């Protein structure tokens with residue numbers, strides 16, 4: 001679909017060598033989180049060292065995309081021009097099932113406000129925002 | 145040799161610049177006004193000062209401008225810390241340890257633009273990209289402090305059943321206090337209907353749950369107990385204090401959004417004094433967002449975890465209640481001072497200077513600042 005001339009770009013990540021894998025994996029519809037190869041802890045947001053065992057043997061690890069809803073807020077005020085016509089949207093802090101306190105900031109989608117419940121199970125949805133940017137959003141988990 | 149005991153620290157001067165939006169004042173002018181106001185309050189000359197700490201200024205430049213030299217302590221704190229208390233606790237620690245004897249602390253807030261200004265059309269709004277941790281927020285339309293405050297507020301509601309009316313009860317009580325403070329910007333009484341009708345910034349956070357951004361210079365002068373009697377005003381003493389961090393500057397992915405740095409800070413502060421929460425006559429608890437005051441009420445032990453909502457709704461935090469809280473009206477009403485107003489209001493209450501809003505016979509107060517990754521607090525007493 002042609003973009004209107006005045007279309008504003010979304011805020012784009014500027015990955016560095018620590019974070020490049022995260023954004024590259026999303027384009028392949030995979031959720032990868034930095035993981036310590038010594039002790040197995042996941043680390044998000046990425047750091048140059050495992051803060052649990054001080055190992056620098058770190059590598060991307062694919063996660064299931066399953067999570068629970070830790071908290072949420074309905075953004076009604078845009079703080080960047082790109083979001084002017086996107087509000088309201090539901091920002092969510094989700095906890096990935098792989099590890100306690102392994103949290104990610106995302107959007108909760110496909111969930112009416114009156115059905116949002118704390119700790120509800122969620123699953124990842126890969127949303128292509130632009131050809132250069134795919135974001136991991138979350139929706140209520142389907143029964144399995 | 146016997147171990148050296150820390151010096152007891154006193155507050156002997158407090159002051160503000162002209163405050164407001166569009167004051168026309170530069171950061172230097174805010175610093176000069178606040179510094180002179182605090183010196184005047186103390187009846188002190190610049191040469192009496194041998195230490196300076198600031199957030200929002202430049203310690204050496206400001207000291208030189210104000211004629212404060214030679215210095216035995218100086219520190220310019222950066223933004224990743226609990227604002228005023230970060231700088232104030234460095235002053236207290238420097239005096240307690242003997243680095244210097246009299247230290248002035250500034251919190252200078254200049255040109256924090258309203259969010260509307262950040263939204264103004266920018267033809268070159270295609271950014272080169274967002275790096276660092278912010279790359280995990282900005283592409284999602286996250287990263288505004290109002291949004292993490294919304295997350296913290298929502299989690300408290302979900303975990304404990306805290307209601308929007310309970311947040312409203314706090315906002316209304318603070319406004320009633322502001323009505324008794326002629327320096328407050330907002331002094332008209334507020335009804336629950338008006339609170340509930342106020343727009344959401346990041347639901348459940350309303351505009352009335354946010355402090356009021358403005359330009360302000362705040363200054364507080366600390367000195368040793370030995371010198372405290374030499375100045376104009378009755379000294380107020382720093383009974384106990386703590387500066388806490390539990391992680392780096394990331395609010396959106398806190399392990400625990402309802403109980404984070406304040407309980408650690410409070411435990412440390414209470415461990416250094418025989419005073420107990422029930423000894424506190426009034427509390428001045430940071431309200432950058434309403435939820436922060438709620439967390440401090442719980443952390444400091446004024447109510448149980450999760451019970452700040454009912455505690456406030458029962459009227460305990462109003463003037464005349466069990467524990468009057470934010471008796472100047474809070475930063476929602478006096479404007480953003482990043483915690484300095486709570487130290488200054490606690491000092492004025494303990495001096496008995498608060499007129500209509502004076503808490504009778506106030507002898508013990510506490511001020512706090514920050515939440516989430518880091519925070520600071522101090523317990524103040526009048527002899």
Ligand SMILES: [Zn+2]
Nearest residue numbers: 036039050053
């Ligand atoms: Zn490790």
